[in-house]
Amino acid sequence: MSSLPITREQILRVAELSRIALTEEEIEQYARELTHFVDMLSVLDTIDKDGVPPTVTLTFDPIAQRDDKLEPSLPRDEALAMGPVTSDGGFAVPKILGGEG
């Protein structure tokens, strides 16, 4: 039960989706390991799941809703206190591709 090996291109695509820069060694290592991982998961293909609903949330009671009323929230300065870079009462980020910043 061996799947096709994960390619360099696939790992690069996954790294892009994950927003993680990888080194050459990491690309090789994770491609190899992801191939094994997919192999391990492929046993799930062999069991009969026809008509079986997926379990997404797991509670034994209905999910509790809070009353829809205004409550105090985190003050802005506290929310910003841990921001690596802030300016004008907001979080500051570098320019987004093609933008002027």
Place this chain on the structure above:
Amino acid sequence: MSAPRDLIEALESLEAGTLTASELVDDALGRIEAHDGEIGALLALDAEGARERARTIDEKRKSGETLGRLAGIPFTLKDNFVTKGLPTTAASKMLEGYRAPFSATLAEKLEAEGAILLGKANLDEFAMGSSTERSAAHPTRNPWDRSRVPGGSSGGSAAAVAAGYGYFSVGSDTGGSLRQPAAFCGLNTLKPTVGVFSRYGLIQLAPSLDQPGPLTRSVRDLQLLTEVMRGHDPLDSWSSKRELAPARDIQGLRVGILKPALERVEHEPIRDAHDAVLETLRAHGAEIVEIEIPHANIALPTYHAIVAAECSSGMARYDGVRYGKRVSKDELFEMMEATRAQGFGEEVKRRILFGAYLLMEENVERFVQGARRARTLIRRDFDAAFERCDLFVTPTTATPAFELDNRGDDPLAMYLSDYFTLPASLAGMPAVSTPMGVDADGLPLGIQLVGAPFTEATLLRVAAAIEEKHGILDRLPALNGGIG
């Protein structure tokens, strides 16, 4: 000071006036000073704050004020619970220097009852691991034998309790991260039914599986903490308003065993200890019945697919924008990619990448929905099993604590160490781990008790009966001076 054996005894001494909170805190700080350089259970320590809170409680007690149910008891918290007063890092470089603007509900609840937070305990980075070797700070060593791991991911918490740094710790369990360290360190723990303990302020690994729980020296300590920690929290949407079912008598209880799973255990002392526990339960009038969890053999892939997918999307919050590390770059995505490359350790990157692969449009039905359907099958197995039994027992782990650096080369082998604990996590069922003696090397062994939803009190009663006969409290490093 003659150190109390467990939390309940410490409370009795405090109430009787034979001990003060300051003495308990000083004793814990002395042990930390003497041993933690080598054990490495803690990531942050608040010695001054703890001494001050102890003095306040001692004064209140002197003046006859009403005190909380844990007044004067020092404890530690796994460093994936956010705390306003102390740094919270989840043992990751990503959160170096992070100070949370709020505290986890459980941290507030315990402190409101007078428990004294000593510090934050080590873990595998973002709770991803089973040995605490994957902490970005340093590994933790097992106080029973310093060449061995304490288990993980709540390994710092377990080592802290075993070494006597306070009387309990609160950790978290996603696939066994409380139960396996409890077994490896000779402690008691409860992973509750989903919704019994609040998750608010617990840094997520996989929210459909993450559950908080206490690690304690004795079963009666676990009973008290379950009572103190449970209760509805409007800040956790899965939090339950239900009461726990009353404890049932052991006489007449149907206790299930899983024969095929037992056959996987190669360590003979674990099989022998398990059989001895069954004898004890029979002597108490329990009926032993064989049950099956037919889909237990797919629990491992089911678990890892779900964890990878949930973790991959959850970890997207660490983007270098709102908190945590940022690596300076001129362009937004370059900044995020460099920040995440430098901030996350190897295992965290592995799970994020694997999860992103599973969540790709062409894979999501096969792997993620496939695993969620498999999870339903496992849940149905539990429903069927609880028609035949009231609870079931398994060894908590297939081996005692292993040596450091023993399994680091093969992440898939490391994943196997959670074999017995995964199914109850996938089904959301309550599970207790309690000691069942030691092996020939003097290493502690644990037995797991799994029950139907909200039957915690019965599990704890059965655990108390096991403790009475097979408990190893007197051998705990915390009570033996000669730690490890």
